[in-house]
Amino acid sequence: MIGCGYLGAVHAACMAGLGHDVVGVDVDEGKVAALQSAAAPFYEPGLNELLADIQAGGTSGGATSGSLRFTTDLGQIAGARAHFVCVGTPQRRGENAADLRYVDAAFASAAAHLAPGDLIIGKSTVPVGTARRLAEDLHRTAPEARLVWNPEFLREGHAVTDTLHPDRLVYGIPDDPDRDATAAVLDEIYAAPLAGGSARLITDYPTAELVKTAANSFLATKISFINAMAELCEAAGADVTELADAIGLDDRIGRKFLNAGLGFGGGCLPKDIRAFMARAGELGADQALTFLREVDAINMRRRIRMVELAREVCDGSFLGQKIAVLGAAFKPESDDVRDSPALNVAAQIQLQGGNVVVTDPKALANAEHRFPDLQYEEDLETALTGADAVLLLTEWTQFTGLDPEATGALVRTRRILDGRNVLTPATWRAAGWTYRALGRP
Ligand SMILES: NC(=O)c1ccc[n+]([C@@H]2O[C@H](COP(=O)([O-])OP(=O)(O)OC[C@H]3O[C@@H](n4cnc5c(N)ncnc54)[C@H](O)[C@@H]3O)[C@@H](O)[C@H]2O)c1
Numbered sequence: 319m320i321g322c323g324y325l326g327a328v329h330a331a332c333m334a335g336l337g338h339d340v341v342g343v344d345v346d347e348g349k350v351a352a353l354q355s356a357a358a359p360f361y362e363p364g365l366n367e368l369l370a371d372i373q374a375g376g377t378s379g380g381a382t383s384g385s386l387r388f389t390t391d392l393g394q395i396a397g398a399r400a401h402f403v404c405v406g407t408p409q410r411r412g413e414n415a416a417d418l419r420y421v422d423a424a425f426a427s428a429a430a431h432l433a434p435g436d437l438i439i440g441k442s443t444v445p446v447g448t449a450r451r452l453a454e455d456l457h458r459t460a461p462e463a464r465l466v467w468n469p470e471f472l473r474e475g476h477a478v479t480d481t482l483h484p485d486r487l488v489y490g491i492p493d494d495p496d497r498d499a500t501a502a503v504l505d506e507i508y509a510a511p512l513a514g515g516s517a518r519l520i521t522d523y524p525t526a527e528l529v530k531t532a533a534n535s536f537l538a539t540k541i542s543f544i545n546a547m548a549e550l551c552e553a554a555g556a557d558v559t560e561l562a563d564a565i566g567l568d569d570r571i572g573r574k575f576l577n578a579g580l581g582f583g584g585g586c587l588p589k590d591i592r593a594f595m596a597r598a599g600e601l602g603a604d605q606a607l608t609f610l611r612e613v614d615a616i617n618m619r620r621r622i623r624m625v626e627l628a629r630e631v632c633d634g635s636f637l638g639q640k641i642a643v644l645g646a647a648f649k650p651e652s653d654d655v656r657d658s659p660a661l662n663v664a665a666q667i668q669l670q671g672g673n674v675v676v677t678d679p680k681a682l683a684n685a686e687h688r689f690p691d692l693q694y695e696e697d698l699e700t701a702l703t704g705a706d707a708v709l710l711l712t713e714w715t716q717f718t719g720l721d722p723e724a725t726g727a728l729v730r731t732r733r734i735l736d737g738r739n740v741l742t743p744a745t746w747r748a749a750g751w752t753y754r755a756l757g758r759p
Pocket of ligand 1: 406
């Protein structure tokens with residue numbers, strides 16, 4: 319496993335849990351040291367338990383575990399039959415396009431260690447056309463190795479389950495005489511999920527790459543669609559959560575991903591839709607994806623609207639007001655703060671003079687690293703004490719389960735902004751709170 323971040327570390331642990339012998343390589347010494355001592359360098363439910371279980375030779379995943387070790391020495395990949403590339407593909411600075419330097423470097427340095435017949439398997443999310451280009455390079459540097467594109471669909475917060483029981487496995491393999499033999503190696507690696515019912519699709523390279531970006535674009539569009547409806551609901555005095563319930567009952571639409579609120583963030587959806595637009599432009603097909611610009615714009619508008627709504631509730635100014643921000647992670651059950659809507663809102667309010675205190679069960683260390691000027695508080699009660707307004711921006715159960723009376727006894731003024739539409743307005747209003755949310759009267 320080359321690259322042991324949110325994707326690679328989970329994939330490494332799960333593959334070992336399924337009985338394979340795995341070596342995880344990363345250039346980050348701190349990450350490697352943490353993983354080697356069975357302590358994941360990030361929060362992902364079930365991951366530490368899985369790492370510890372494998373170290374103890376356990377049976378997570380249904381099979382006797384294989385071996386698992388982590389190293390910074392890429393030479394240790396020699397002898398493996400399958401090499402997964404899981405390095406990052408962030409947005410390029412000042413551009414929409416993906417930065418492929420880590421993928422290119424990983425492939426170039428791995429090539430020297432590949433033996434004839436080895437598979438090198440791309441899992442990172444890349445612009446369509448990348449696999450074909452990498453395969454051409456590989457043809458020169460390691461002609462007897464074979465490249466597969468096997469995009470990853472895991473969700474942070476559910477990564478272990480998603481890796482052990484994926485909805486589908488997509489193998490991007492060129493249509494040549496070795497295709498079946500290559501697929502057979504992947505089938506062996508994924509024997510347990512396949513036996514458990516995961517669907518398996520074999521496609522060419524560009525289709526496999528597009529499956530990932532198309533899926534993320536669809537999800538982002540669904541979220542922005544309901545958030546656009548929230549804007550209309552606000553203008554018309556309607557309730558977007560009731561609207562979502564009603565349209566979601568149509569099984570052609572479905573209720574999932576129709577939760578209006580502060581919108582999406584994280585290390586994937588925002589950069590993936592932007593990279594997709596950039597790539598479409600390069601291919602001369604930019605018109606096909608102009609709608610994604612609107613999807614992105616609707617999403618970013620939610621953050622601005624949230625700040626406006628909070629200011630409205632605070633009688634027009636944040637000056638001298640303590641604002642308790644509940645949530646720093648981009649979503650619950652994760653400590654990932656990349657492009658976090660909650661932190662974006664917190665920073666805007668602080669810039670407008672608010673005395674902002676951010677609390678989160680898992681993400682404070684990462685948040686402090688990204689936004690060192692914000693004030694953080696680990697203890698939820700302390701964060702709430704004396705607040706003039708409470709903003710629920712990441713729907714951790716610790717926050718969604720708050721009791722209006724007990725919370726009311728801590729704050730100075732009973733004002734709550736429900737950035738994720740997860741509270742019951744009537745209950746909070748009955749306890750004397752001013753309750754406001756995006757897309758609700
Ligand atoms: N995080 C997710 O939920 C998720 C889901 C599906 C797909 N993806 C995709 O997977 C890829 C990785 O995402 P992530 O969230 O795990 O990123 P991440 O930043 O958490 O991890 C990337 C890791 O790669 C390491 N790395 C960089 N260059 C390296 C090299 N040459 N050799 C070895 N290690 C190297 C980094 O040190 C880092 O630990 C991205 O393309 C992302 O879009 C992520």
